[in-house]
Amino acid sequence: MFSVFKDLLRYNTEFAIGVVLVGVVVVYAGLSFFSSVDPTLMYTVMPDMAPSAEHWFGTNSRGQDMFWQLSFAFRNTLVFGLLVVVLSRIISITVGLVSGYLGGATDRALMFVNDIFVALPIFPILVLFYFTMRSDLNTVNLAFLMACLGWPFDARLIRSVALGLRHREFTRHAVFSGMSARKIMFEEHLPYVMPIIFSTAMANLIWAIGLEVTLAVLGFTNINIPTVGTTIYWANNHSALVVGVWWWVVIPVVLIVMLFIGLFLLAVSINEYIDPRSRLRRMERA
Amino acid sequence: MRAYLWFVAKRALQLLAIVFVGISASFFISHLSPINPVEQTLGRITTRSNISPEAIASLRAALTDMYGVDEPLWNRFVNFWVRFVQGDMGPSLIAFPTPAMTLIQRALPWTVGLLSVTVVITWLVGNLLGGLAGYYQNNRLLKAFGVLAMGVQPIPYYIVAFILLIVFGFVWPVLPISGGFAMNVRPGWTPEFVASVIRHAILPATSIVLVGMGLWFLGMRALVSNIITEDYVTYAELAGVKRSRIVGSYVIRNAMIPQLTALAMTLGGVFSGTVITEQVFSYPGLGTLLVDAVNGGDYGLVVAVTSVAIIAVAVAIFVVDLIYPILDPRIRVE
Numbered sequence: 001m002f003s004v005f006k007d008l009l010r011y012n013t014e015f016a017i018g019v020v021l022v023g024v025v026v027v028y029a030g031l032s033f034f035s036s037v038d039p040t041l042m043y044t045v046m047p048d049m050a051p052s053a054e055h056w057f058g059t060n061s062r063g064q065d066m067f068w069q070l071s072f073a074f075r076n077t078l079v080f081g082l083l084v085v086v087l088s089r090i091i092s093i094t095v096g097l098v099s100g101y102l103g104g105a106t107d108r109a110l111m112f113v114n115d116i117f118v119a120l121p122i123f124p125i126l127v128l129f130y131f132t133m134r135s136d137l138n139t140v141n142l143a144f145l146m147a148c149l150g151w152p153f154d155a156r157l158i159r160s161v162a163l164g165l166r167h168r169e170f171t172r173h174a175v176f177s178g179m180s181a182r183k184i185m186f187e188e189h190l191p192y193v194m195p196i197i198f199s200t201a202m203a204n205l206i207w208a209i210g211l212e213v214t215l216a217v218l219g220f221t222n223i224n225i226p227t228v229g230t231t232i233y234w235a236n237n238h239s240a241l242v243v244g245v246w247w248w249v250v251i252p253v254v255l256i257v258m259l260f261i262g263l264f265l266l267a268v269s270i271n272e273y274i275d276p277r278s279r280l281r282r283m284e285r286a
Numbered sequence: 287m288r289a290y291l292w293f294v295a296k297r298a299l300q301l302l303a304i305v306f307v308g309i310s311a312s313f314f315i316s317h318l319s320p321i322n323p324v325e326q327t328l329g330r331i332t333t334r335s336n337i338s339p340e341a342i343a344s345l346r347a348a349l350t351d352m353y354g355v356d357e358p359l360w361n362r363f364v365n366f367w368v369r370f371v372q373g374d375m376g377p378s379l380i381a382f383p384t385p386a387m388t389l390i391q392r393a394l395p396w397t398v399g400l401l402s403v404t405v406v407i408t409w410l411v412g413n414l415l416g417g418l419a420g421y422y423q424n425n426r427l428l429k430a431f432g433v434l435a436m437g438v439q440p441i442p443y444y445i446v447a448f449i450l451l452i453v454f455g456f457v458w459p460v461l462p463i464s465g466g467f468a469m470n471v472r473p474g475w476t477p478e479f480v481a482s483v484i485r486h487a488i489l490p491a492t493s494i495v496l497v498g499m500g501l502w503f504l505g506m507r508a509l510v511s512n513i514i515t516e517d518y519v520t521y522a523e524l525a526g527v528k529r530s531r532i533v534g535s536y537v538i539r540n541a542m543i544p545q546l547t548a549l550a551m552t553l554g555g556v557f558s559g560t561v562i563t564e565q566v567f568s569y570p571g572l573g574t575l576l577v578d579a580v581n582g583g584d585y586g587l588v589v590a591v592t593s594v595a596i597i598a599v600a601v602a603i604f605v606v607d608l609i610y611p612i613l614d615p616r617i618r619v620e
Contacts, residue, residue: 119304119603121595131580131588132318213442214562218577241452257441
């Protein structure tokens with residue numbers, strides 16, 4: 001596992017750039033653990049001050065130091081995204097492997113449910129949940145909801161791989177040696193779908209964070225929790241760009257774009273690593 | 287042919303199941319809401335005018351009957367479906383007593399018009415350029431476009447729309463930044479009105495095209511660069527088939543098929559994109575209606591908009607499923 005990482009880092013520029021971009025944002029978010037500032041307090045510093053040696057990212061109209069505020073915001077956003085990713089991976093792996101290995105009626109039933117979930121428009125449904133739950137819709141609940149909606153595509157992908165594995169020699173050996181279906185799925189087949197899980201995880205993370213930003217910008221999440229989305233919401237609410245407090249919008253946007261491009265490059269390079277044909281092409285070019 | 291009809295019937299059944307489950311789910315989710323529509327509407331009406339207590343009591347009775355809040359949930363669910371099938375989604379709260387369906391009918395043409403045009407343009411141009419970039423991998427111009435697409439694609443949609451708004455609304459104010467048409471033009475099929483609608487659509491449309499293009503481009507490029515390593519492409523090249531023919535009929539045509547499914551999903555699922563578009567540019571479509579409904583606590587309208595979204599996606603997937611076997615001979619209908 002680690003040697004793969006080292007190889008990718010050395011021979012794949014996109015992967016290396018992705019690691020650096022994501023790394024910077026993760027380290028910055030990690031700084032919030034060492035902060036002495038309470039991100040929920042307002043008017044602790046002079047409002048509307050441009051970036052300076054004292055306040056690296058300036059201060060906003062709510063009298064908060066943007067450096068620490070954003071550090072918390074990115075931590076919350078990343079934790080939220082990872083929560084969605086982990087939960088939705090659990091669902092998609094289980095459904096994909098079970099459906100692919102067992103086949104038959106189980107497969108048909110699971111794929112029927114899958115089709116329904118694929119067809120549901122996620123955004124209006126999340127809005128509906130916000131509408132009924134309002135302030136009960138905290139980060140954990142929202143992550144749980146989005147995980148429940150964000151698994152079907154990847155489950156289908158995993159299923160298609162598992163379908164192929166079912167007829168392979170080693171599966172038959174495992175069956176004849178008396179391995180249980182559960183063991184075959186999670187010990188024999190799971191390693192084969194691991195690469196797909198990694199690359200879809202990146203895409204899922206981008207999706208989750210993007211949707212959080214979208215909901216928050218409209219004010220459809222708990223706006224008192226600092227996240228990347230709520231930061232932009234408050235900046236808009238105070239017409240930051242119109243009054244000239246540009247750093248309130250520009251800095252988070254630059255950071256989120258860094259994170260998105262980084263994750264995107266990671267997903268692309270891992271995908272390429274999985275597909276041996278594109279690896280060959282890369283070697284020809286080198 | 288009979289096999290195909292059987293296939294259509296099965297898909298149609300699936301379509302109905304998706305619509306039923308989706309809309310029922312939205313009904314139940316919305317009924318978890320603590321908002322009482324009767325008191326909400328009463329509050330709205332009584333703040334506007336002086337009404338005697340007797341009148342309020344009779345109004346409350348009438349509203350209770352209309353919303354059916356005193357009945358058990360199961361009865362309400364059945365009633366909801368009975369009325370839904372007849373195309374009646376009840377009155378809206380935010381524009382009481384206008385029916386929710388009328389509000390949707392008013393908003394729908396804006397959203398559908400803006401999106402169908404932009405999504406199709408984006409898809410065609412993005413796929414064509416992506417296909418060419420995948421085939422002619424050494425072309426400088428196409429390479430540059432690829433780098434650009436990679437850079438723009440991960441930026442959240444909201445940011446792009448906002449930048450356009452600032453540049454063309456404040457820095458260089460040449461285009462209208464809000465609304466669907468100019469206030470002083472009377473709606474109708476007159477040249478002035480059509481011109482006004484088009485002018486107002488330029489900015490929102492540009493934002494959608496800018497963001498969507500990169501995704502199609504990158505997806506198509508990846509698909510094509512996989513296809514060109516297939517044997518049949520190599521054979522065609524060795525046999526001296528014209529390059530333009532290989533790109534057009536052999537490569538792009540085959541790569542088009544998965545992209546077509548994705549197109550249907552996007553066409554059906556444009557709602558998440560358009561809510562923001564419409565919000566940023568104050569466009570009078572379904573997205574704006576949804577946001578107003580949520581802010582006004584209007585649950586009937588929220589369910590109605592969600593239902594329209596669910597039907598749109600389900601129908602889009604259904605249509606693609608039907609044309610899939612016609613386009614791809616490898617998928618046989620049995």
